[in-house]
Amino acid sequence: MLLQSIVGPQSAQSLAPGSAATARAGQLNDIIVSELHGKFYEQNYRGNLFSVGMGVTALSANTITLTAATTPIIGVWNPSTSTVNLVIAKAKLQVAVTAASAVAPGGFVWATSIGNTAISTGLTPINRKTLAAAGSQAKGFNITTALTGLTNNLVVMEASAFGTLVAAQPSTVAPLISAPAQEEFDGSLIVPPGGVLALLNTVSSVTVSVAAGLSWEEVPV
Numbered sequence: 001m002l003l004q005s006i007v008g009p010q011s012a013q014s015l016a017p018g019s020a021a022t023a024r025a026g027q028l029n030d031i032i033v034s035e036l037h038g039k040f041y042e043q044n045y046r047g048n049l050f051s052v053g054m055g056v057t058a059l060s061a062n063t064i065t066l067t068a069a070t071t072p073i074i075g076v077w078n079p080s081t082s083t084v085n086l087v088i089a090k091a092k093l094q095v096a097v098t099a100a101s102a103v104a105p106g107g108f109v110w111a112t113s114i115g116n117t118a119i120s121t122g123l124t125p126i127n128r129k130t131l132a133a134a135g136s137q138a139k140g141f142n143i144t145t146a147l148t149g150l151t152n153n154l155v156v157m158e159a160s161a162f163g164t165l166v167a168a169q170p171s172t173v174a175p176l177i178s179a180p181a182q183e184e185f186d187g188s189l190i191v192p193p194g195g196v197l198a199l200l201n202t203v204s205s206v207t208v209s210v211a212a213g214l215s216w217e218e219v220p221v
Contacts, residue, residue, distance in 0.1 A: 052140025
């Protein structure tokens with residue numbers, strides 16, 4: 001069967017659900033589409049989109065480590081018994097100076113670990129359709145929760161897209177809140193069963209706070 005489409009604009013019409021529609025094409029045989037919903041709507045409507053987040057919380061000595069004592073700024077663990085891949089959608093971060101003579105937190109990086117079977121902690125993710133903390137096979141993490149039971153130490157994978165403070169702040173209190181930053185993954189990063197993904201900073205600081213969020217789709221393996 002050869003799929004054929006019509007070049008050029010078509011007469012405006014309202015089609016009933018279940019009826020056949022004509023596909024449109026450009027003069028280079030390219031398909032022309034319009035977007036009815038946001039790109040994550042379908043998966044969200046099916047109940048497969050989840051997230052974890054936190055309000056403004058101070059960084060600590062454990063947001064730069066790579067061990068079971070690490071408290072990720074934001075992160076997720078896909079248990080080894082999970083039947084889904086976590087397909088990362090996007091991450092968000094805000095940075096706030098909360099004290100005089102604030103120490104810059106260094107760069108923000110993504111770190112990963114695989115083969116983890118014994119993590120005993122974690123937060124219950126929020127379902128983005130129902131807003132209930134239910135339905136996810138994953139466990140979320142933030143500065144309030146360590147990766148207790150981590151089997152294999154984290155390894156820094158790459159820099160995040162989030163900006164950072166490049167130097168210590170003045171000795172007088174000068175409130176500073178960064179513009180909200182967002183990193184779009186759009187399925188280019190998958191956390192498989194047993195995998196951990198964590199956002200960390202690289203210089204120990206307790207005088208800088210952050211707010212963060214991480215969202216993903218849960219897709220059967």
